Amino acid sequence: MKKHSKRLPEGLRFGPLFDEAEVEMVSEVVRSGRLTQFSSSLVTEFEDAFAAYVEAPAAIAVNSGTAALHTALAAAGIGLGDEVIVPAFTFIGTVGPILQQQAVPVFTDIDPQTFCISVEDAARKITPKTKAILAVDMFGHPADLDPLRELAAEHSLVLIEDACQAHGAKYKGARVGNLADLTCFSFYESKNMTTGEGGMITTGNERLAQLCRMIRHQGEENWGIIKRLGFNYRMPALQAALGVVQIKKLDKFNEMRRERAAIYTKALSDLDLQLPGENPDVWSVFHVYSFLLPRRLAERRDEIVQHLREERVPVGVAYPRPLYASPVFAHLEGPFECPVTEDVCSRVITLPTLQSIPVEIAETIGEITRDVISEYME
Numbered sequence: 422m423k424k425h426s427k428r429l430p431e432g433l434r435f436g437p438l439f440d441e442a443e444v445e446m447v448s449e450v451v452r453s454g455r456l457t458q459f460s461s462s463l464v465t466e467f468e469d470a471f472a473a474y475v476e477a478p479a480a481i482a483v484n485s486g487t488a489a490l491h492t493a494l495a496a497a498g499i500g501l502g503d504e505v506i507v508p509a510f511t512f513i514g515t516v517g518p519i520l521q522q523q524a525v526p527v528f529t530d531i532d533p534q535t536f537c538i539s540v541e542d543a544a545r546k547i548t549p550k551t552k553a554i555l556a557v558d559m560f561g562h563p564a565d566l567d568p569l570r571e572l573a574a575e576h577s578l579v580l581i582e583d584a585c586q587a588h589g590a591k592y593k594g595a596r597v598g599n600l601a602d603l604t605c606f607s608f609y610e611s612k613n614m615t616t617g618e619g620g621m622i623t624t625g626n627e628r629l630a631q632l633c634r635m636i637r638h639q640g641e642e643n644w645g646i647i648k649r650l651g652f653n654y655r656m657p658a659l660q661a662a663l664g665v666v667q668i669k670k671l672d673k674f675n676e677m678r679r680e681r682a683a684i685y686t687k688a689l690s691d692l693d694l695q696l697p698g699e700n701p702d703v704w705s706v707f708h709v710y711s712f713l714l715p716r717r718l719a720e721r722r723d724e725i726v727q728h729l730r731e732e733r734v735p736v737g738v739a740y741p742r743p744l745y746a747s748p749v750f751a752h753l754e755g756p757f758e759c760p761v762t763e764d765v766c767s768r769v770i771t772l773p774t775l776q777s778i779p780v781e782i783a784e785t786i787g788e789i790t791r792d793v794i795s796e797y798m799e
């Protein structure tokens with residue numbers, strides 16, 4: 422193995438960026454003994470701040486992004502046998518809730534540049550059983566929401582947006598959050614803003630907002646009146662305490678993610694790679710930095726990733742295979758016909774853009790990544 426001029430420190434691990442403000446807020450909650458949505462006002466405070474930030478009339482806090490998606494699907498009336506158009510290139514948290522509702526995910530291909538759902542393939546896969554389109558803002562880049570909204574309207578479908586990686590991302594000047602019928606966010610530890618675990622649904626539809634509130638709390642309409650089957654997806658006050666502080670820092674965090682992405686682009690731009698970009702009408706928040714090797718190196722991708730890890734580069738693969746290749750979807754009948762997804766899965770490599778990564782470390786990650794990949798280009 423060639424040695425590189427720079428070395429990354431051993432055992433690199435990057436988490437969220439907190440300061441005394443989060444510590445004080447959380448301590449206050451602990452001291453108060455008011456730990457829940459019902460006993461503390463912090464959950465409502467966080468919902469109001471988040472709704473204002475994304476300019477949506479309503480925000481409903483829950484305890485994960487997956488819970489947000491499940492609640493949104495249930496509120497949209499997705500149930501037994503309903504088909505939901507969803508990209509094959511995403512995290513299981515997008516699609517698991519469709520199965521939880523006993524509905525059918527219809528795996529759809531992606532755009533080769535943005536890795537978001539292909540509107541053309543979505544249109545092709547609509548059937549009389551289709552009830553919703555669930556689009557994902559992949560790696561922080563919003564899906565092409567205008568044509569998706571048109572398609573949904575034309576076929577009377579609900580449009581749900583999985584913005585779990587895209588807090589603060591903009592589409593045609595507007596932040597995602599009120600551009601679909603329901604938009605879902607995650608506040609998992611690695612997200613652009615975090616509450617440890619947590620989620621949020623935003624919507625401009627008051628009826629759907631009321632349903633989401635009911636579903637997150639046991640399906641209860643009024644004390645003792647259980648209107649429908651719901652869940653306990655409530656966000657704890659400790660999480661909301663982190664959220665009210667983190668939302669104020671989100672713009673800064675997104676700029677920091679973009680700065681780290683720009684560092685990687687600068688380091689890798691001379692190589693024959695497909696680097697992530699932005700559509701002209703989009704402001705991506707680069708939740709991670711996923712790039713593609715040339716096709717001739719697809720078979721060596723795992724070897725290259727291993728090599729990068731040996732050089733201590735905190736590298737990942739998002740995502741290594743189309744979701745339909747997982748056993749949990751074995752009951753679905755193929756062929757799934759997602760050639761772009763298959764191609765992207767075979768040659769994608771992912772670098773972290775976390776705001777806690779110091780700029781000098783990001784530069785070293787970029788340089789070592791370039792040096793390692795160059796060896797395979799020769």
Ligand SMILES: Cc1ncc(COP(=O)(O)O)c(C=O)c1O
Pocket residue numbers: 485486487488511512513514515557583585586607608609618619620
């Ligand atoms: C695209 C996408 N959808 C859904 C989820 C699920 O969110 P959570 O992990 O908060 O349940 C995540 C994040 O992990 C995600 O990245």
